[in-house]
Amino acid sequence: MxxxxxxxxxxxxxxxxxxxxxxxxxxxxxxxxxxxxxxxxxxxxxxxxxxxxxxxxxxxxxxxxxxxxxxxxxxxxxxxxxxxxxxxxxxxxxxxxxxxxxxxxxxxxxxxxxxxxxxxxxxxxxxxxxxxxxxxxxxxxxxxxxxxxxxxxxxxxxxxxxxxxxxxxxxxxxxxxxxxxxxxxxxxxxxxxxxxxxxxxxxxxxxxxxxxxxxxxxxxxxxxxxxxxxxxxxxxxxxxxxxxxxxxxxxxTRSWNLAADYIQKRFMPKALPTEEITTKAGEITGKFEGREAVDTLTSWVARNIKMIDLELGDAGFVPNDAATILKNSYADTRDRCVLLAALLNAKGFEPKFALLPPRNALVDENVPVLAQFSRMVVVIETSSDGRLWLWTE
CATH class of the missing domain: 2.60.40.3140 (Immunoglobulin-like)
Structure with missing residues (x-):
């Protein structure tokens, strides 16, 4: 038929x-x-x-x-x-x-x-x-x-x-x-x-x-x-x-390098630490430095910023600025990472943004389309612990 x-x-x-x-x-x-x-x-x-x-x-x-x-x-x-x-x-x-x-x-x-x-x-x-x-x-x-x-x-x-x-x-x-x-x-x-x-x-x-x-x-x-x-x-x-x-x-998009540049150029300016962000980073970490400060900031964002369950890209790839996210106390995966990156910047770290696919999802490396990813993490390089992948959810 x-x-x-x-x-x-x-x-x-x-x-x-x-x-x-x-x-x-x-x-x-x-x-x-x-x-x-x-x-x-x-x-x-x-x-x-x-x-x-x-x-x-x-x-x-x-x-x-x-x-x-x-x-x-x-x-x-x-x-x-x-x-x-x-x-x-x-x-x-x-x-x-x-x-x-x-x-x-x-x-x-x-x-x-x-x-x-x-x-x-x-x-x-x-x-x-x-x-x-x-x-x-x-x-x-x-x-x-x-x-x-x-x-x-x-x-x-x-x-x-x-x-x-x-x-x-x-x-x-x-x-x-x-x-x-x-x-x-x-x-x-x-x-x-x-x-x-x-x-x-x-x-x-x-x-x-x-x-x-x-x-x-x-x-x-x-x-x-x-x-x-x-x-x-x-x-x-x-x-x-x-x-x-x-x-x-x-x-x-012709290459993964261009896709990565697209993300970093739109996210990094939103993660610059304002005076408010710098003050908050100091309040959260107290006397902690190094890895302890990183873990404290990551845990604070995970506990105190309400998670809005949107997949990466649902609300576009132009995130909100860190000060707005801190004020609202809620965020999707991309905005949580922006706030964490701003707090890390305030403590002297140099965070980058990385994308993750859904669990068990296959990624076609020949097609650099951002729709293959559903979540974001923050990545930093440390002298003592090497590369750290920071998960805010």
Whole structure:
């Protein structure tokens, strides 16, 4: 059944051309692609272990010469179970409102109502809201992190959910271009296409992982296509998704040295000791010097600065300054390290910043993309104990 549906999707894409790249505003009329996908959609018997199945998906990421970017997506997914219904009837998209904006261009549920008849329920403006993610409501310096929540009406255990939208930057991005894009997750996929477009003359550094195909390269366009992916059954404490699922690592950063310079240049100025920081460092360490002073400062940050559980890069790679972090008494992994580095600077040490991947995560050394890392540590060199890696969590 999957191959027949793939053939239908490909044929309709050829007919529709580029129209599908920017879906029309949400309405109750089904275009030829969506109608045919609904008619031929698989049932739970075809995928007995899946909660849902992606019938069609497309994502396009465009980087422009001035560093601005747009991300557009269009997905059509079939609900197979009650759990799938819960997941697809309330969908969240994360973005940073300091430098990004998001538009939902189509959001609707399509439910069978007879032979070749479908009820189409369109999302209204009141069913699209922005929320602050849990854990950040009282952390004002991270309040720009938002989730656009789309609540779809009329979804039942046999519905099809169609959503399209665009994210674009409104200010200079606070992170270098690059990420890890999943071509599929747990759910089966009939057809999915990822396109990344970079400026003329720019080279995209990339790697296809875990069975992801090599891209078709058309000038400055890189195109990955997945067809008839069977899905997986998640296991408790199983491998990380990036170690298991088909995905693409990509960046325009040419080397790890450039990536390291990017971090140090943005973090070191924020860790310069002010008078307030110098006074605090003296209060914390008292008579301790050397290794004892280092351990005391590290323990103090870990105990007294509330941890905000954001992965490295979630709030960008432009940290807050040490004085602000000290005043607020809360911080994510990058800001904790900035405060510790400032305190160490005040005591005469020369701290640097280093990045760590998630536990058991594989790192592709050929693609210098910062998205491979989730945590930060501070590193210092000492005459007595050599190199010390200081963990603030």
């Amino acid at each position: 999957g191959k027949d549906l793939i053939a239908t999707v490909v044929a309709l894409l050829i007919i529709a051309g580029t129209v599908l790249a920017m879906p029309s505003p949400a309405d109750t009329t089904l275009d030829s692609l969506t109608f045919d996908l609904c008619i031929n959609a698989p049932s739970r018997e075809n995928y007995p272990d899946a909660k849902s199945v992606t019938l069609y998906g497309e994502k396009t990421i465009i980087l422009r010469p001035d560093g601005n970017y747009t991300i557009t997506w269009h997905t059509i997914q079939k609900v197979l179970t009650f759990s799938g219904k819960k997941a697809l009837s309330n969908v969240k998209y994360g973005y940073d409102s300091d430098y990004e904006a998001i538009e939902i261009t189509r959001a609707r549920s399509i439910t069978p109502a007879g032979d070749s008849i479908f009820n189409v329920s369109v999302v209204e403006s009141l069913q699209i809201n922005d929320i602050t993610p849990p854990g950040l409501s009282k952390a004002g310096i991270y309040a720009s992190l938002k989730q656009r929540v789309v609540t779809l009406p009329g979804v039942d255990d046999s519905s099809i959910v169609e959503i399209s939208g665009t994210i674009y930057n409104t200010d200079k991005p606070e992170k270098p271009f690059g990420d890890i894009e999943f071509l599929a997750v747990e759910a089966p996929v009939i057809f999915y296409r990822l396109t990344i477009v970079v400026p003329e003359g720019e080279k995209l550094v990339f790697a296809s992982a875990n069975g992801a195909p090599e891209p078709i390269i058309e000038g400055n366009r890189y195109i990955w296509t997945v067809e008839d992916y069977p899905g997986i059954i998640p296991e408790p404490q199983g491998p990380l998704g990036r170690n298991l699922l088909p995905c693409v690592y990509y960046t325009t």
